[in-house]
Amino acid sequence: MAIPNDATKLSTLTKKEARAHMRQKLRGFTPQYRIEAATEIVQRLKPTLKGARSVFLFAGTKLEIKTSLIDAFLREEKIGRSYPCIKKNRMRALRTPEHVSMVSFALDQYGIPSPKIEWPEEDPKKVEIVIVPGLAFDLRGQRLGQGGGYYDRALPSFSNARYVAIGFDEQLVSELPTHEHDIAVHAFISNKRVLPFNDI
Secondary structure (H helix, E strand, C coil), X not given: CCCCCCCCECCCCCHHHHXXXXXXXXXXXXXXXXXXXXXXXXXXXXXXXXXXXXXXXXXXXXXXXXCHHHHHHHHHCCCEEEEEEEECCEEEEEECCCCCCHHHCEECXXXXXXXXXXXXXXXXXXXXXEEECCCEEECCCCEECCCCCHHHHHHHHCCCCEEEEECCHHHEECECCCCCCXXXXXXXECCCCEEECCCC
């Protein structure tokens, strides 16, 4: 399998070094490329989303894939959506009203579009698909997050869900540095490929 990243094996780096490397790479993407990649990803993701009743997804930082097209598709299909809200060092899933678009979210203290804290909390056990962000992903289904550990702590509570990571194809590497508490995903979908991990 061809891996697009110019430093395909980041496992020799510390996580801090790997994050710095990937953030620098992501900053180099043009706005046009970001739009094209987001459009490709939502098309590749649609078969996974169709028929689901509840999806947990992220709004994203400036460096991550924009998920507004995914949000629009879920609204069209009348699929329940919930978004992360950080409170007291815990990530909660807040259910988004059917008529509300993600693009109307206000920025939280981290500069990330977030749902209103007064919206009801979704039962994680009812969520069928968790769309997971990250700085990098490897061929074992491991992901490199932003460093807060929120997803690694929260994902086990979504016990009936498939974890589907999305990102630019350039975020795929052969191997990442990992720790025992890191949670692997079930699939990675980029603007170039759909990569399932059957051994998870």
